[in-house]
Amino acid sequence: MSERLRIENLYKVFAKDPTEALQILRGGGTKDSVFGKLGQVVGLDGVSLSVPSGAMYMIMGLSGSGKSTLARCVNRLNEPSAGRILLDGQDIVPLSEKALREVRRTRMSMVFQHFALLPNKRVIENVEFGLKLRGVAPAQRRKRAEEILSVVGLARWGYHLPHELSGGMRQRVGLARALATDADILIMDEAFSALDPLIRTEMQDELLRLQRTLNKTILFITHDFQEALKLGTRIAIMSEGKLVREGTPQSIVLEPGSDYVAAFTREVDRARLFDAHSVMKAPTVLWRGPNGIVVGGAGGGLLLDQQEHVVAGLGEAQIATLKQTGELPAGRGPYLCVPEGARLVDVARSYRSDHAMGVVDDSGKLVGLLGAEQILARIANLPSPGEAA
Ligand SMILES: Nc1ncnc2c1ncn2[C@@H]1O[C@H](COP(=O)(O)OP(=O)(O)OP(=O)(O)O)[C@@H](O)[C@H]1O
Ligand SMILES: [Mg+2]
Structure with missing residues (x-):
C-alpha cells in the first residue's frame, strides 16, 4: 500500500518562540520539564508516523495527550514548531498561506465532534458548503449533495434545517459534508464522541460500510480504545505529546509494550478482536x-x-x-x-x-x-x- 501521509519528527510548542523548549525536548526533556522550566505547553513531542493510503488510522490517547494538536497540525490549523508533514511526498509545512488553503480545500476535509453546521442553512446547503468554496457550479453541487445525502441515509432531510434533526442525524450531515468534497484525506476529531451509545455504534458501522466503497485515507481521533479497535486498520497511541505505540489493533493488544497502553487493553473482548x-x-x-x-x-x-x-x-x-x-x-x-x-x-x-x-x-x-x-x-x-x- 502506498503512503499517503507521513509525519516526521513533529513538534508543537504553544509559544511564540519555541527554540528553548525544542532544545529541552530534543535533549530528552519532557512536556512536564518544559512546563516547569519555561511555563510553555508542549502539544507534540517528536511524533513520527506513516499513514498508508486507504487506512483507517486511529489516533488514540487520554485527554491532553496531543491528539487534536496532531490533527490540527496536519491540516495546519496549528502551526508546527518543527518537523515535516508529507502529503503524497510533498512537505506541506513550508507552504504559503495561499498554497495551504488550496491543499485544505481540495485534499483534506475535517469532521468535528460538535457538528459545526450552519444553523440557518438547510441540510443540503450545509452539505454543499465545501463544494461552494471550491467553486463548483450550483446545479452540479446540488446534485452531488443529493447523492451523498442518500449515501448517509438522509435523502429525505435535505430541505430541513439542522435543528429539526437529531444529534446523530446532524453528525451524518457533518460526515456528508466532508465526503461531498471528494478530498482524499478525512480528518475526524472525536467525530462520534458526543453521540448516544446506540447512535454511535450505528455511525461506526456506517463509516465502516462507507469506507469499503470510498476507500479514503481517514485520520480518526478518539479517546475510546474500543472505538479504535473496531474501526482502525492501524492505531497510534499518544501520551504527553509523544507517540508511544503504533501498530495493528491485534498487535497492540497482544504486545502493549507499556503499562500505559496495557491499561487500555484490559477490557478488550479478545474473542472478537483476534482472528x-x-x-x-x-x-x-x-x-x-x-x-x-x-x-x-x-x-x-x-x-x-x-x-x-x-x-x-x-x-x-x-x-x-x-x-x-x-x-x-x-x-x-x-x-x-x-x-x-x-x-x-x-x-x-x-x-x-x-x-x-x-x-x-x-x-x-x-x-x-x-x-x-x-x-x-x-x-x-x-x-x-x-x-x-
Ligand atoms: N491553543 C492552545 N494553547 C495552549 N495549549 C494548548 C492549545 N491547544 C492545546 N493545548 C495543550 O496541548 C496539549 C494537547 O492538547 P490536545 O487538545 O491536542 O489534546 P487531546 O489529546 O486532543 O485531548 P482531548 O481528548 O481532551 O481532546 C494539552 O496539554 C493542551 O492543554
Ligand atoms: Mg482533542
Whole structure:
C-alpha cells in the first residue's frame, strides 16, 4: 500500500518562540520539564508516523495527550514548531498561506465532534458548503449533495434545517459534508464522541460500510480504545505529546509494550478482536505421496491434495498408523476449515472436538491448524501452548 501521509519528527510548542523548549525536548526533556522550566505547553513531542493510503488510522490517547494538536497540525490549523508533514511526498509545512488553503480545500476535509453546521442553512446547503468554496457550479453541487445525502441515509432531510434533526442525524450531515468534497484525506476529531451509545455504534458501522466503497485515507481521533479497535486498520497511541505505540489493533493488544497502553487493553473482548490467523499453528508435513499430503499439528491431521486444499481429516488413530507404517491409512475423519480472518468468537462457535480444524486463505489453501487450546489461550490472554511463557 502506498503512503499517503507521513509525519516526521513533529513538534508543537504553544509559544511564540519555541527554540528553548525544542532544545529541552530534543535533549530528552519532557512536556512536564518544559512546563516547569519555561511555563510553555508542549502539544507534540517528536511524533513520527506513516499513514498508508486507504487506512483507517486511529489516533488514540487520554485527554491532553496531543491528539487534536496532531490533527490540527496536519491540516495546519496549528502551526508546527518543527518537523515535516508529507502529503503524497510533498512537505506541506513550508507552504504559503495561499498554497495551504488550496491543499485544505481540495485534499483534506475535517469532521468535528460538535457538528459545526450552519444553523440557518438547510441540510443540503450545509452539505454543499465545501463544494461552494471550491467553486463548483450550483446545479452540479446540488446534485452531488443529493447523492451523498442518500449515501448517509438522509435523502429525505435535505430541505430541513439542522435543528429539526437529531444529534446523530446532524453528525451524518457533518460526515456528508466532508465526503461531498471528494478530498482524499478525512480528518475526524472525536467525530462520534458526543453521540448516544446506540447512535454511535450505528455511525461506526456506517463509516465502516462507507469506507469499503470510498476507500479514503481517514485520520480518526478518539479517546475510546474500543472505538479504535473496531474501526482502525492501524492505531497510534499518544501520551504527553509523544507517540508511544503504533501498530495493528491485534498487535497492540497482544504486545502493549507499556503499562500505559496495557491499561487500555484490559477490557478488550479478545474473542472478537483476534482472528484464526493470529493463533493458528504452522502445519507440519507428516507424509507426502503422489496423490496427497498429510499435515499434522494442533487439532489433529488433515489430508491435502496437491494444491494444498483440504480433502479430509485424519483422526489420532489414523495419524498413529501413518507414523508407524509410513503408509496412508484407509479411513478418513471429519474436518472443518475456517478462513484465516475468522474471528475467534465465530471459530469457537463452529469448533467440534472430534473434527480436525484447518485454517485456509482466500484461495482455499491450507495455511495453519487450530485446536481448542490455541483458541482458549488467546481468549483468556494466556501465552499460547507451545510458546515460551
Ligand atoms: N491553543 C492552545 N494553547 C495552549 N495549549 C494548548 C492549545 N491547544 C492545546 N493545548 C495543550 O496541548 C496539549 C494537547 O492538547 P490536545 O487538545 O491536542 O489534546 P487531546 O489529546 O486532543 O485531548 P482531548 O481528548 O481532551 O481532546 C494539552 O496539554 C493542551 O492543554
Ligand atoms: Mg482533542
